Amino acid sequence: MNQTDESATKFEGQLKEEPLIGWPMDHDAGAGLLNPYAQTKVGSDTIFAWLARYQNAKAEGRDAVNGTIGALLEDDGNLAINAVVDEAIRQAPPVEIAAYAPLTGLPAFLDLAKTLALGERRSELEAMGIAITATASAGGSGALYLAATNFANRGDHVLLRDRHWGPYKGFLAGCDLKARTYPLLPKAGSLYPFVDIEGFKGELAEMCLHQDKVMMWLNDPAHNPTGLSLTPDGRMAMLEAVMESASVNENVGHTLLIDAAYHLYAEEPHGWAETIHDAMSNGWPWPENLLITFALSLSKSHTMYGLRTGAIVSIHPDQAVTDRIATVMGVTGRQTWSAAPRVSQYTVSELHASDEGGAAWSNERDRLQSLLTERRNALNAACEALNVPLNPTHDGFFAWLDHEDPGRIAEACAEQDVYLVPLTGGVRIGLCAIPLAQVKRVAEALAHALN
Ligand SMILES: Cc1ncc(COP(=O)(O)O)c(C=O)c1O
Incomplete structure (x- = not known):
């Protein structure tokens, strides 16, 4: 087995979509023990199945290309690891490894999470009166769960693009939520090439007729599964649409969630903070029924996939609102995973504390x-x-x-x-998995x- 074969085998366990233990299974087994919602849960095998086909091809000695895995691999097929993070973790004092973190997260980590979400615009936004709260979560997935379970009414719809990360539907379904979608891309000739603003507005307006809370999830920049990132104009058009909708529907709570799972690998990592800053500098009044929240993941940015570290970072002009959100998120975390891992929070806070x-x-x-x-x-x-x-x-x-x-x-x-x-x-x-030398073969x- 060469290096790539071994890596592919090792990386099976990194797939979020990996088959659950015992899959494939008899779906009727345990029906008397599992509740009806639990019985709807079936393992998703698509990515695993295609990875297995790649591995079989390699095992048969063929010169196969692996474009199946969702983790960043070096060109030699090994998992790409940020060596600085790895070294810092290994130097963490024993107590930082063994102890619980505070329930909402280590204070230094929460401070860092705000900066990772908002970048250089953070202090200017704060100076403009924007309050920011952060809660540590079990990865970006934990942040998505915190949002799903707290910002939408059970039974309602959440607005997604029609191409989205598969697990979104599961997070939503677990909170008795459904998805509404609008097209990822607009028709040709649109003013905004990377967002179907008309589709978005139409769905949002429709939701406001039926719900007293609307939540939109937007994985931007560096969208999974397409790699799409909005332009500054596209972001502004979207923010404008959300602000307008919130102003017109003042009895409808609006939450715009930016899923920033890959933002630190993007050309404009803090584009959303820029856009929010620009809107505010232009004197836009922030409707009090609007919350913007970031689902932050350190899995990719700090190559800490397995250390399950992320945060939900929410911004609003009224600190009473962000304080209340901080309590709700902390209690939810406590009731779900207790505290998020400490060593990773400690390590990245220490790392980023010095220039x-x-x-x-x-x-x-x-x-x-x-x-x-x-x-x-x-x-x-x-x-x-x-x-x-x-x-x-x-x-x-x-x-x-x-x-x-x-x-x-x-x-x-x-x-x-x-x-x-x-x-x-x-x-x-x-x-993320395809060595540079093999990319041309994919196009062919x-x-x-x-x-
Ligand atoms: C779009 C998207 N959002 C969120 C996440 C959550 O990442 P994690 O829970 O590993 O931090 C992922 C991970 O693959 C993702 O692709």
Whole structure:
């Protein structure tokens, strides 16, 4: 087994979508013990199945390409690790490893989380009277759960784009919520090329007719599964639409959640803080029924996937509101996972507390980001040369080909020993896993598959 084969085997366990223990299973087993909602839970095998096909191809000695995995791999197939973070964790004092963290998070970590969410605009926003609260969570997933369970009424809909991270539906369903969607991309010729603003406004208006709370989840920048990032104009158009809707529907609570799972690998990591800052500088009144909240994940940015560390960071002009949210989030965390892991909170706070530590982390982050940039540039160039209609893709771990028959495309690629993942509405290309030297083969396989 060469290096890549071993890595692929090791990385099975990193997949969020990995099959649950015992899958495949008899879905009727335990029906007398499991409640009806529990009985709806079935393991999702798509990504695992396609990874397994890649591994089989390698085991048969074929020169296969692995575009299935959702973790950043070095070009040699090993998991990419931010060495500065790794070293810092290993130096943590025993008590920081063994002890509980405070229930809402270590104060230094909560302070850092606010800066990681808002970047350099944080202090200006605070000076403008914006109150910020942060609560530590079990990864970005924990932050999404905190939002789902607290900001929407049971039975209601949450607004998503039609292409979204698969587990969103599970977080929502667990809180008795449903999804409404609008198209990821607008029709050709739109003023905003990367957001269907009309579709968004239409769905939002409709939801306001039926709900007294509306929540929108937006994974931006560096969207999973497409790598799309909004432009400043697109962000402003969206924020304007949300602010307008909140002003017009003053009895409807509006929560805009920015899922920032990959933002620190994006060209504009703090674009949303910029846009909010610009809107406020232009004198926009912030409706009191509007909350903006960030679901922060350190899994990718600090290569801490397994240490389950993230935060929910909420901003609002009234500190009484953010204080109340802090209590609610802390209590929810307590009742769900107790406290989030301490050693990771301690380590990153210490690391970013010094200019040296912050710079060392960001040098490593830049190195990892450049792996993604080079692979993405190569894929975009090759797809353009071969007329493969790849979706617009800018940042982050993935690229995407929209297609009405994603299974057929993925099968045709697999026949050429290029393994991608067919998902609803298209094929996910795990740029994060594909060595630069193999990227061109992905474009060629797609071109062949489409023909
Ligand atoms: C879009 C998106 N949001 C949130 C997360 C949550 O990440 P984690 O819970 O590992 O921090 C992920 C992880 O894959 C993701 O892809």
